[in-house]
């Protein structure tokens with residue numbers, strides 16, 4: 390059986406730092422998801438210098454390219470329509486020609502390549518699949534849908550859920566190509582040997598900007614490459630010149646890990662133990678670029694007011710990050726006592742967590758730590774609503790406010806909010822996930838009940854949790870449930 394080169398990359402949820410993270414003065418808390426994109430590359434027998442890319446989850450999603458003298462050209466009009474894929478192939482192959490040499494690269498491309506790209510079901514709305522199977526919208530129903538389920542539509546028609554499909558796709562495709570073309574060893578992604586991960590980041594970041602036609606904050610590509618972290622963006626001027634002149638020479642000097650102009654910061658971060666992130670997709674959607682345009686315009690027109698509000702939001706975002714990290718420290722100090730407090734607060738509403746005189750000092754620290762996260766996330770929501778009102782943008786519209794208020798008042802729910810730019814897109818929650826909950830209900834079950842009965846918005850759960858491992862990583866095709874099967878679908 391063949392063993393293709395497979396590299397996966399996770400999706401993202403910006404739980405704090407929306408808008409602010411566009412400015413290098415502020416940081417964002419980005420959580421990477423267990424849901425991933427996978428790119429599998431095999432040598433083909435299709436003929437020399439032909440690269441065929443397939444996305445079997447979609448109709449009409451086979452694109453064929455031909456490579457000559459380091460240039461990758463679509464062989465027909467259809468192949469030119471996936472700009473993201475085409476640019477990733479063009480710039481990664483050309484970088485391989487430049488760094489590995491013509492002969493070595495030609496040898497790998499000699500019989501052509503077959504590339505298959507798939508994304509976990511969470512990246513796309515599974516409402517249609519659930520209703521076709523007559524299943525309620527719950528996380529357990531999601532687990533009974535076939536992995537990498539065909540969506541029955543073309544890519545342009547699919548309903549995305551906001552986990553950052555294009556960033557995860559570009560990162561897995563670019564990284565898999567770098568490994569397959571022997572520009573970086575796979576140990577660069579498994580063991581962080583050398584600076585291959587940094588190179589993959591810089592190249593994926595540049596290609597994603599080029600495909601999107603703008604230099605965004607880059608937190609989504611960063612999460613796909615590095616996993617969860619506190620993200621501070623790079624100066625956009627690192628990439629800006631390449632947007633008009635993407636020549637191989639300027640690309641290779643710009644993306645070099647030795648290029649000191651890359652000044653993004655990746656600080657370690659994870660959600661605390663015995664908690665679970667929950668995500669729901671809202672079938673309404675919002676257009677992030679237009680929300681961003683309006684907020685930035687308001688900031689420009691009202692510099693003082695915006696500065697005051699952004700400083701406050703930033704303080705709250707930093708407090709949230711440190712309160713979450715403090716909980717991880719408390720767990721490390723005494724995992725058993727920490728676990729008993731998580732169980733204890735799982736059946737209480739946040740307001741009751743800090744009013745118990747029977748807790749000893751350590752236990753009270755843990756309970757107060759969780760309360761601090763609750764309080765801070767509520768204050769972030771309040772400030773983001775204020776930003777929305779001032780900029781006249783529905784960052785947390787009333788229907789989302791009602792939904793989040795109902796969820797956040799459930800026993801065992803720590804906090805939540807609207808991820809990223811907000812709008813009618815999605816919500817995130819952090820709930821207690823004790824080792825066992827008996828005789829009580831799990832906090833996540835309470836939340837699922839609220840979601841399934843909420844009638845102001847069409848809420849559908851995602852199955853993603855936090856990805857606790859690295860970002861981009863090599864995979865073995867047979868260890869990922871359904872991956873070999875998906876790559877064999879036509």
Ligand SMILES: Nc1ncnc2c1ncn2[C@@H]1O[C@H](COP(=O)(O)OP(=O)(O)O)[C@@H](O)[C@H]1O
Pocket residue numbers: 444446471472473474506507508544549551552553554555556558
């Ligand atoms: N499974 C896939 N296979 C190939 N290309 C994909 C796939 N999923 C997403 N893409 C590419 O990413 C683009 C979506 O980018 P964008 O609208 O920025 O999405 P997002 O907001 O999820 O990042 C698609 O038009 C397509 O070019």
Ligand SMILES: C[C@@](O)(CCOP(=O)(O)OP(=O)(O)O)CC(=O)O
Pocket residue numbers: 403406407408409410411551552553605606607608677681808809810811
């Ligand atoms: C506003 C932002 O800071 C965050 C947007 O985050 P989302 O998660 O909402 O992004 P999309 O997946 O593109 O919709 C813009 C940015 O940082 O680029």
